[in-house]
Protein backbone atom coordinates (compact mmCIF):
# COMPACT_ATOMS: atom_id res chain seq x y z
CA UNK A 321 0.00 0.00 0.00
CA UNK A 322 1.21 3.46 -0.74
CA UNK A 323 0.45 7.13 -1.02
CA UNK A 324 1.49 8.63 -4.36
CA UNK A 325 2.07 12.29 -5.06
CA UNK A 326 2.97 13.93 -8.33
CA UNK A 327 4.13 17.51 -7.89
CA UNK A 328 4.51 19.84 -10.85
CA UNK A 329 5.29 17.03 -13.28
CA UNK A 330 6.14 18.12 -16.80
CA UNK A 331 7.32 15.73 -19.49
CA UNK A 332 8.48 16.76 -22.91
CA UNK A 333 9.53 14.60 -25.84
CA UNK A 334 11.62 16.83 -28.10
CA UNK A 335 9.46 19.86 -28.80
CA UNK A 336 6.25 18.05 -27.77
CA UNK A 337 4.94 18.59 -24.24
CA UNK A 338 3.15 15.40 -23.18
CA UNK A 339 2.41 16.52 -19.59
CA UNK A 340 2.19 20.04 -18.21
CA UNK A 341 2.62 20.80 -14.52
CA UNK A 342 0.67 17.77 -13.32
CA UNK A 343 -0.30 17.64 -9.63
CA UNK A 344 -1.96 14.45 -8.46
CA UNK A 345 -2.41 13.11 -4.94
CA UNK A 346 -3.52 9.49 -4.63
CA UNK A 347 -4.34 8.42 -1.09
CA UNK A 348 -3.25 5.08 0.32
CA UNK A 349 -5.76 2.42 -0.72
CA UNK A 350 -7.54 4.69 -3.20
CA UNK A 351 -8.83 3.65 -6.64
CA UNK A 352 -7.83 6.63 -8.77
CA UNK A 353 -8.88 6.76 -12.42
CA UNK A 354 -7.15 8.99 -14.92
CA UNK A 355 -9.61 9.66 -17.74
CA UNK A 356 -8.48 11.10 -21.06
CA UNK A 357 -8.67 10.77 -24.79
CA UNK A 358 -5.93 9.23 -26.89
CA UNK A 359 -2.70 11.22 -26.60
CA UNK A 360 -3.81 12.99 -23.39
CA UNK A 361 -0.75 11.71 -21.53
CA UNK A 362 -2.16 8.78 -19.56
CA UNK A 363 0.47 6.16 -20.42
CA UNK A 364 3.26 8.71 -19.94
CA UNK A 365 1.99 9.37 -16.40
CA UNK A 366 2.07 5.66 -15.58
CA UNK A 367 5.53 5.19 -17.07
CA UNK A 368 6.86 8.09 -15.00
CA UNK A 369 5.50 6.58 -11.78
CA UNK A 370 6.79 3.13 -12.74
CA UNK A 371 10.25 4.58 -13.26
CA UNK A 372 10.37 3.80 -17.00
CA UNK A 373 10.64 7.50 -17.88
CA UNK A 374 12.17 10.47 -16.10
CA UNK A 375 10.19 13.69 -15.68
CA UNK A 376 11.51 16.83 -17.38
CA UNK A 377 10.46 18.79 -14.28
CA UNK A 378 8.68 18.01 -11.03
CA UNK A 379 8.83 15.32 -8.38
CA UNK A 380 7.19 11.98 -7.64
CA UNK A 381 6.77 10.82 -4.06
CA UNK A 382 5.84 7.33 -2.93
CA UNK A 383 4.94 7.29 0.77
CA UNK A 384 6.53 10.68 1.16
CA UNK A 385 9.85 9.69 -0.39
CA UNK A 386 11.14 11.34 -3.53
CA UNK A 387 11.74 8.42 -5.91
CA UNK A 388 13.75 10.33 -8.54
CA UNK A 389 16.81 8.15 -8.02
CA UNK A 390 14.94 4.87 -7.63
CA UNK A 391 14.95 2.36 -10.48
CA UNK A 392 11.79 0.61 -11.67
CA UNK A 393 12.40 -2.48 -9.47
CA UNK A 394 12.92 -0.45 -6.30
CA UNK A 395 9.63 1.39 -6.73
CA UNK A 396 7.76 -1.87 -6.24
CA UNK A 397 4.88 -1.01 -8.53
CA UNK A 398 3.10 -3.38 -10.92
CA UNK A 399 2.13 -2.24 -14.38
CA UNK A 400 -0.73 -4.08 -16.12
CA UNK A 401 -1.08 -3.26 -19.80
CA UNK A 402 -3.86 -3.49 -22.34
CA UNK A 403 -1.89 -6.11 -24.25
CA UNK A 404 -1.20 -9.07 -22.02
CA UNK A 405 2.50 -9.80 -21.87
CA UNK A 406 2.41 -13.49 -21.05
CA UNK A 407 4.85 -16.22 -22.04
CA UNK A 408 2.83 -18.23 -24.58
CA UNK A 409 4.61 -21.57 -24.32
CA UNK A 410 4.35 -21.65 -20.55
CA UNK A 411 1.41 -22.69 -18.43
CA UNK A 412 -0.69 -20.29 -16.40
CA UNK A 413 1.01 -21.54 -13.23
CA UNK A 414 4.47 -20.95 -14.69
CA UNK A 415 3.46 -17.46 -15.79
CA UNK A 416 2.20 -16.67 -12.31
CA UNK A 417 5.33 -18.09 -10.67
CA UNK A 418 7.69 -16.16 -12.89
CA UNK A 419 7.75 -12.82 -11.02
CA UNK A 420 8.39 -14.65 -7.74
CA UNK A 421 11.34 -16.63 -9.10
CA UNK A 422 13.47 -13.64 -9.95
CA UNK A 423 16.82 -13.60 -8.21
CA UNK A 424 16.06 -10.32 -6.48
CA UNK A 425 12.97 -11.62 -4.75
CA UNK A 426 14.06 -15.12 -3.69
CA UNK A 427 10.69 -16.37 -2.51
CA UNK A 428 10.70 -19.89 -0.95
CA UNK A 429 9.11 -22.63 -3.15
CA UNK A 430 6.41 -23.34 -0.54
CA UNK A 431 5.41 -19.72 -0.45
CA UNK A 432 5.42 -19.47 -4.24
CA UNK A 433 2.89 -22.27 -4.43
CA UNK A 434 0.76 -20.76 -1.71
CA UNK A 435 0.70 -17.31 -3.33
CA UNK A 436 -0.02 -18.64 -6.82
CA UNK A 437 -2.86 -20.82 -5.52
CA UNK A 438 -4.36 -17.92 -3.59
CA UNK A 439 -4.21 -15.56 -6.55
CA UNK A 440 -5.67 -18.20 -8.88
CA UNK A 441 -8.56 -18.62 -6.47
CA UNK A 442 -9.15 -14.87 -6.19
CA UNK A 443 -9.23 -14.46 -9.97
CA UNK A 444 -11.14 -17.70 -10.54
CA UNK A 445 -8.51 -19.22 -12.81
CA UNK A 446 -7.68 -22.30 -10.67
CA UNK A 447 -9.02 -24.63 -13.36
CA UNK A 448 -6.63 -23.08 -15.89
CA UNK A 449 -3.38 -23.40 -13.95
CA UNK A 450 -1.96 -26.24 -16.07
CA UNK A 451 -3.05 -24.82 -19.39
CA UNK A 452 -0.65 -23.08 -21.79
CA UNK A 453 -1.46 -19.40 -22.03
CA UNK A 454 -1.85 -19.46 -25.82
CA UNK A 455 -4.90 -21.67 -25.25
CA UNK A 456 -6.77 -19.03 -23.26
CA UNK A 457 -9.50 -16.58 -24.19
CA UNK A 458 -8.81 -12.82 -24.04
CA UNK A 459 -10.57 -12.45 -20.71
CA UNK A 460 -8.68 -15.38 -19.22
CA UNK A 461 -5.37 -13.99 -20.45
CA UNK A 462 -6.15 -10.62 -18.90
CA UNK A 463 -6.96 -12.33 -15.60
CA UNK A 464 -3.59 -14.09 -15.71
CA UNK A 465 -1.86 -10.75 -16.45
CA UNK A 466 -3.56 -9.20 -13.44
CA UNK A 467 -2.65 -12.30 -11.42
CA UNK A 468 0.99 -11.85 -12.34
CA UNK A 469 0.83 -8.36 -10.91
CA UNK A 470 -0.93 -9.47 -7.72
CA UNK A 471 1.37 -12.38 -6.74
CA UNK A 472 4.19 -9.92 -6.23
CA UNK A 473 2.17 -7.95 -3.67
CA UNK A 474 3.36 -4.61 -5.03
CA UNK A 475 2.75 -1.37 -3.19
CA UNK A 476 0.96 0.16 -6.15
CA UNK A 477 -0.96 -1.14 -9.15
CA UNK A 478 -0.72 0.89 -12.34
CA UNK A 479 -3.23 -0.25 -14.94
CA UNK A 480 -3.10 0.95 -18.53
CA UNK A 481 -6.51 0.33 -20.10
CA UNK A 482 -6.40 -3.33 -19.02
CA UNK A 483 -9.99 -3.99 -20.11
CA UNK A 484 -10.20 -2.17 -23.41
CA UNK A 485 -9.36 -5.17 -25.62
CA UNK A 486 -12.21 -7.23 -24.14
CA UNK A 487 -15.79 -7.49 -25.32
CA UNK A 488 -18.47 -5.45 -23.55
CA UNK A 489 -19.86 -8.22 -21.33
CA UNK A 490 -16.49 -9.38 -20.11
CA UNK A 491 -15.36 -5.82 -19.56
CA UNK A 492 -18.34 -5.25 -17.31
CA UNK A 493 -17.66 -8.42 -15.32
CA UNK A 494 -13.96 -7.67 -14.91
CA UNK A 495 -14.75 -4.08 -13.87
CA UNK A 496 -16.63 -5.40 -10.87
CA UNK A 497 -13.96 -8.00 -10.15
CA UNK A 498 -11.13 -5.49 -10.27
CA UNK A 499 -12.95 -3.11 -7.98
CA UNK A 500 -13.65 -5.93 -5.49
CA UNK A 501 -10.08 -7.07 -5.73
CA UNK A 502 -8.78 -3.60 -4.99
CA UNK A 503 -11.04 -3.34 -1.95
CA UNK A 504 -9.98 -6.76 -0.66
CA UNK A 505 -6.29 -6.05 -1.16
CA UNK A 506 -6.64 -2.52 0.21
CA UNK A 507 -4.16 -1.57 -2.50
CA UNK A 508 -3.54 1.77 -4.19
CA UNK A 509 -4.68 1.66 -7.82
CA UNK A 510 -4.01 4.10 -10.60
CA UNK A 511 -6.14 3.02 -13.51
CA UNK A 512 -6.07 4.87 -16.82
CA UNK A 513 -8.81 4.74 -19.40
CA UNK A 514 -10.51 6.70 -22.17
CA UNK A 515 -13.83 5.06 -21.22
CA UNK A 516 -15.91 7.36 -19.05
CA UNK A 517 -18.22 4.54 -17.95
CA UNK A 518 -15.22 2.66 -16.59
CA UNK A 519 -14.06 5.82 -14.83
CA UNK A 520 -17.46 6.58 -13.31
CA UNK A 521 -18.13 3.02 -12.17
CA UNK A 522 -14.72 2.18 -10.73
CA UNK A 523 -13.07 5.35 -9.44
CA UNK A 524 -13.09 6.59 -5.86
CA UNK A 525 -11.64 9.65 -7.55
CA UNK A 526 -11.33 10.65 -11.18
CA UNK A 527 -8.74 12.94 -12.71
CA UNK A 528 -9.72 14.30 -16.13
CA UNK A 529 -6.71 14.78 -18.36
CA UNK A 530 -6.83 16.94 -21.49
CA UNK A 531 -3.79 17.58 -23.65
CA UNK A 532 -1.34 16.80 -20.86
CA UNK A 533 -3.13 18.93 -18.29
CA UNK A 534 -5.26 17.82 -15.38
CA UNK A 535 -8.52 19.69 -15.83
CA UNK A 536 -10.42 18.48 -12.77
CA UNK A 537 -10.04 15.97 -9.96
CA UNK A 538 -12.96 14.81 -7.84
CA UNK A 539 -15.30 12.01 -6.92
CA UNK A 540 -17.42 10.67 -9.79
CA UNK A 541 -20.37 12.62 -8.32
CA UNK A 542 -18.43 15.91 -8.29
CA UNK A 543 -17.16 15.44 -11.82
CA UNK A 544 -20.63 14.52 -13.07
CA UNK A 545 -22.70 17.07 -11.16
CA UNK A 546 -20.31 19.99 -10.98
CA UNK A 547 -17.94 19.93 -13.96
CA UNK A 548 -15.34 22.66 -13.90
CA UNK A 549 -15.78 23.47 -17.58
CA UNK A 550 -17.60 22.39 -20.72
CA UNK A 551 -14.79 19.97 -21.62
CA UNK A 552 -15.35 17.95 -18.43
CA UNK A 553 -19.13 18.33 -18.84
CA UNK A 554 -18.89 16.48 -22.13
CA UNK A 555 -16.22 14.00 -21.03
CA UNK A 556 -18.56 12.14 -18.66
CA UNK A 557 -22.16 11.01 -19.02
CA UNK A 558 -23.79 9.09 -21.82
CA UNK A 559 -25.24 10.91 -23.61
CA UNK A 560 -23.15 13.79 -22.32
CA UNK A 561 -24.40 16.98 -20.69
CA UNK A 562 -26.48 19.19 -23.01
CA UNK A 563 -24.84 22.54 -23.62
CA UNK A 564 -27.32 25.21 -24.63
CA UNK A 565 -26.11 28.64 -25.73
CA UNK A 566 -28.02 31.69 -24.52
CA UNK A 567 -28.16 34.63 -22.16
CA UNK A 568 -29.73 35.51 -18.85
CA UNK A 569 -32.75 37.80 -18.62
CA UNK A 570 -34.82 38.49 -15.53
CA UNK A 571 -33.75 35.30 -13.76
CA UNK A 572 -34.52 33.13 -16.77
CA UNK A 573 -32.34 31.40 -19.33
CA UNK A 574 -33.01 32.65 -22.83
CA UNK A 575 -31.74 30.08 -25.31
CA UNK A 576 -30.35 31.27 -28.65
CA UNK A 577 -33.25 29.35 -30.24
CA UNK A 578 -35.67 31.72 -28.49
CA UNK A 579 -37.32 29.70 -25.72
CA UNK A 580 -36.99 30.75 -22.07
CA UNK A 581 -36.50 28.33 -19.20
CA UNK A 582 -36.53 29.05 -15.46
CA UNK A 583 -33.42 29.09 -13.28
CA UNK A 584 -33.13 28.26 -9.58
CA UNK A 585 -32.15 30.67 -6.82
CA UNK A 586 -28.53 29.55 -6.85
CA UNK A 587 -28.01 31.14 -10.24
CA UNK A 588 -27.90 34.79 -9.27
CA UNK A 589 -24.17 34.86 -9.98
CA UNK A 590 -24.48 36.00 -13.58
CA UNK A 591 -25.67 39.36 -14.79
CA UNK A 592 -28.42 39.85 -17.36
CA UNK A 593 -27.34 39.80 -20.97
CA UNK A 594 -24.09 37.91 -20.33
CA UNK A 595 -23.51 35.25 -23.00
CA UNK A 596 -23.62 31.87 -21.27
CA UNK A 597 -23.72 28.17 -21.93
CA UNK A 598 -26.38 26.37 -19.92
CA UNK A 599 -25.39 22.81 -19.01
CA UNK A 600 -28.11 20.30 -18.20
CA UNK A 601 -27.93 16.51 -17.91
CA UNK A 602 -30.38 14.50 -20.06
CA UNK A 603 -32.10 13.11 -16.95
CA UNK A 604 -32.88 16.67 -15.79
CA UNK A 605 -34.82 17.53 -18.94
CA UNK A 606 -38.51 16.59 -18.85
CA UNK A 607 -41.35 16.59 -21.30
CA UNK A 608 -44.59 18.27 -20.24
CA UNK A 609 -47.38 19.67 -22.39
CA UNK A 610 -47.37 22.90 -20.33
CA UNK A 611 -43.59 23.44 -20.47
CA UNK A 612 -42.08 26.55 -22.11
CA UNK A 613 -39.67 24.92 -24.62
CA UNK A 614 -40.89 23.57 -27.94
CA UNK A 615 -39.06 20.94 -29.97
CA UNK A 616 -39.48 18.19 -32.52
CA UNK A 617 -38.64 14.57 -31.75
CA UNK A 618 -35.62 13.78 -33.90
CA UNK A 619 -34.79 10.30 -32.63
CA UNK A 620 -35.82 7.83 -29.94
CA UNK A 621 -33.56 5.09 -28.55
CA UNK A 622 -35.15 2.50 -26.31
CA UNK A 623 -32.74 1.39 -23.60
CA UNK A 624 -35.11 -0.93 -21.74
CA UNK A 625 -35.39 0.92 -18.42
CA UNK A 626 -35.54 4.32 -20.14
CA UNK A 627 -35.66 6.01 -23.51
CA UNK A 628 -33.13 8.50 -24.76
CA UNK A 629 -34.89 11.08 -26.88
CA UNK A 630 -33.10 13.48 -29.17
CA UNK A 631 -35.05 16.73 -29.44
CA UNK A 632 -34.49 19.28 -32.17
CA UNK A 633 -34.95 23.01 -31.62
CA UNK A 634 -33.85 24.98 -34.64
CA UNK A 635 -30.41 23.61 -35.54
CA UNK A 636 -29.76 22.43 -32.00
CA UNK A 637 -30.11 18.89 -30.60
CA UNK A 638 -30.94 18.21 -26.97
CA UNK A 639 -30.91 14.79 -25.30
CA UNK A 640 -33.52 13.88 -22.71
CA UNK A 641 -33.92 10.67 -20.73
CA UNK A 642 -37.57 9.75 -20.31
CA UNK A 643 -39.43 6.76 -18.80
CA UNK A 644 -39.74 3.88 -21.22
CA UNK A 645 -43.57 4.07 -21.27
CA UNK A 646 -43.49 7.62 -22.72
CA UNK A 647 -45.12 7.33 -26.17
CA UNK A 648 -43.19 9.31 -28.76
CA UNK A 649 -42.94 9.29 -32.52
CA UNK A 650 -40.33 10.85 -34.73
CA UNK A 651 -41.34 14.40 -35.76
CA UNK A 652 -43.88 14.72 -32.90
CA UNK A 653 -43.96 18.24 -31.50
CA UNK A 654 -43.27 18.15 -27.76
CA UNK A 655 -42.80 20.71 -25.00
CA UNK A 656 -39.95 20.49 -22.56
CA UNK A 657 -38.38 22.11 -19.56
CA UNK A 658 -35.58 21.29 -17.13
CA UNK A 659 -34.94 21.04 -13.42
CA UNK A 660 -33.93 24.68 -12.72
CA UNK A 661 -31.78 23.65 -9.73
CA UNK A 662 -29.62 21.33 -11.83
CA UNK A 663 -28.51 23.81 -14.47
CA UNK A 664 -24.78 24.56 -14.56
CA UNK A 665 -23.82 27.98 -15.96
CA UNK A 666 -20.65 28.23 -18.02
CA UNK A 667 -19.03 31.36 -19.40
CA UNK A 668 -19.73 31.28 -23.15
CA UNK A 669 -16.20 32.36 -24.08
CA UNK A 670 -13.94 30.36 -21.76
CA UNK A 671 -16.32 27.47 -21.07
CA UNK A 672 -15.48 27.71 -17.35
CA UNK A 673 -18.26 27.02 -14.86
CA UNK A 674 -19.35 30.19 -13.01
CA UNK A 675 -19.46 28.16 -9.79
CA UNK A 676 -15.79 27.31 -10.14
CA UNK A 677 -14.83 30.75 -11.39
CA UNK A 678 -16.21 32.06 -8.03
Ligand SMILES: Nc1ncnc2c1ncn2[C@@H]1O[C@H](COP(=O)(O)OP(=O)(O)OP(=O)(O)O)[C@@H](O)[C@H]1O
Pocket residue numbers: 333336337338356357358359360361362363364365514
Ligand atom coordinates in the same frame (compact mmCIF):
# COMPACT_ATOMS: atom_id res chain seq x y z
N1 LIG B 1 8.61 8.18 -26.43
C1 LIG B 1 7.91 9.17 -26.99
N2 LIG B 1 8.45 9.98 -27.90
C2 LIG B 1 7.78 11.01 -28.45
N3 LIG B 1 6.50 11.30 -28.14
C3 LIG B 1 5.88 10.53 -27.24
C4 LIG B 1 6.54 9.42 -26.61
N4 LIG B 1 5.67 8.84 -25.74
C5 LIG B 1 4.51 9.54 -25.84
N5 LIG B 1 4.64 10.55 -26.72
C6 LIG B 1 3.60 11.55 -27.06
O1 LIG B 1 3.12 12.10 -25.86
C7 LIG B 1 1.69 12.26 -25.91
C8 LIG B 1 1.04 11.49 -24.77
O2 LIG B 1 1.17 10.11 -25.03
P1 LIG B 1 0.54 8.99 -24.08
O3 LIG B 1 0.93 7.66 -24.63
O4 LIG B 1 0.89 9.28 -22.68
O5 LIG B 1 -1.01 9.25 -24.28
P2 LIG B 1 -2.24 8.36 -23.81
O6 LIG B 1 -3.18 9.30 -23.12
O7 LIG B 1 -1.77 7.20 -23.04
O8 LIG B 1 -2.84 7.93 -25.19
P3 LIG B 1 -3.47 6.48 -25.63
O9 LIG B 1 -4.84 6.44 -25.01
O10 LIG B 1 -3.51 6.62 -27.12
O11 LIG B 1 -2.54 5.44 -25.12
C9 LIG B 1 1.27 11.80 -27.29
O12 LIG B 1 1.14 12.92 -28.11
C10 LIG B 1 2.41 10.91 -27.74
O13 LIG B 1 2.54 10.92 -29.13
